[in-house]
Amino acid sequence: MPETIGFIGLGIMGQPMAHNLRKAGFPLIVHNRHPEVTEQFIAAGAQAAKSAREIAAASDIVITMLPDTAVVEQVLSGPDGVIEGAHDGLIVIDMSTISPVATRALAALLAQHNVSMLDAPVSGGDKGAIDGTLSIMVGGQKETFTRCLPVFQAMGTTIVHVGDHGAGQTVKACNQIVVALIFEAISEALVLGSKAGVDPARIIQVLGGGLAASRILELRGATMVAHNFAPGGRIRFHHKDLGIVLETARTYGVSLPVTALVDQMFASLELRGRGDLDHSALLTYLEDLSSHRIGSG
């Protein structure tokens, strides 16, 4: 019989992930700040709970998909939180993107209450969440990972156990470096090519056929050329993620010159009111630098 899953955090990513679990046959208990979201899940056959404590008491596995480290800490170890409702054998899977260092501390705290934790952040965006094709990078004990594999398979396609507690968050940090820097790469290329007189759509087309090809160019090249920055992944979340990256780099002793520079670009975009645009709007930072809007001739 499938295990009962408690799902906390029904945002732009959490909602489709929870629906995919439900469609795969897992009994689902949800808790969310917004009652209209909860009601939608009840209509689809899920149960609702009043608190994270209640969810923990009624579930075999609790999944959290929350905005940042502080909220995850609050939901797990705060008042009316998961630890207060914990029972022996409970598993917590945190699929949020938070600090690898904080993750290790939370895993140790949960272990004191006989709760096993996995950190399992995802890549693939809202599209991957909807299609159930997320890439899921999992840290924690191998046997817990193996037991939860059917749960992950309902939400993703590339599912890899990458190491012990925190390793999933570390790999997510690596992922966010690469995604940010590829946006930077495409942006610098588009501004140069456009200001030198070439149609940006042609640049996207040719680059996609060679060594410069990337998933991001494929998914976002045309929308960048069209200046369509509807999210997707928001600048303020990616900026938050690069904060985790740089904090992790500081903890382990790593120098990341370009990540640090692009972090400051995201900071500036957020300060100038563009935090809720898609992260591909990094393009506008580069356009501002050269007083040129691509495709404007």
Place this chain on the structure above:
Amino acid sequence: MPETIGFIGLGIMGQPMAHNLRKAGFPLIVHNRHPEVTEQFIAAGAQAAKSAREIAAASDIVITMLPDTAVVEQVLSGPDGVIEGAHDGLIVIDMSTISPVATRALAALLAQHNVSMLDAPVSGGDKGAIDGTLSIMVGGQKETFTRCLPVFQAMGTTIVHVGDHGAGQTVKACNQIVVALIFEAISEALVLGSKAGVDPARIIQVLGGGLAASRILELRGATMVAHNFAPGGRIRFHHKDLGIVLETARTYGVSLPVTALVDQMFASLELRGRGDLDHSALLTYLEDLSSHRIGSG
């Protein structure tokens, strides 16, 4: 009847490109500094010529695949060069990676001698050259492009007319920005992840399944983890290309902060004797910064 092609510059890229033209049925005349390379082509059925002038006189189309702007200028307009052997209707296709600004000047000079020029740099590396799957970005007159399409189709799969004279080189400059910055992205990610204790091979595996996926990660991820930096595309050539990028940016008024930084990284690697390593050895610059070799635990 297929047009006779003169091919000048039988290096790591030029040799397989010329062989693919020969296999596609084009009569071929070659000229190269190294007689052993010329002899190999004669054995395969090509003719040889003693100079660029002789090649121009005997060909319908001359293709140049040469190391830099100065050599292309020398071969086209220098003593015993293409212009001295030019005849009405001759077409010159420069497939080297050189300056878009110099390209425009050369196209104007050739036009005075009734020679049509296309700039047609490529992406895809030695593997793309061998397999005939290059991405070819072409600048120049549309009718010249159309006439030469069968020639390009013998060497590449993505073949795009991107604009007037110089536009091909501009798009190649864009391509070299993106390729350099993706290497930087993967390198920063690998050093962070490895020093934080995650197996670099797992990082490559997970990133390849999500939004961070790229052709470079696919082709070079495993060799970077293995510290196998056999070229492929050499650091000193990519450094030369970023010089063209930054010169073009200066000409058109574009600010490229990350490209400029990565250019300096390539400069330092070359100064420290690593210029003939594959450009993926940008990884070693990041490793040096953090005194950490990836995968060393």
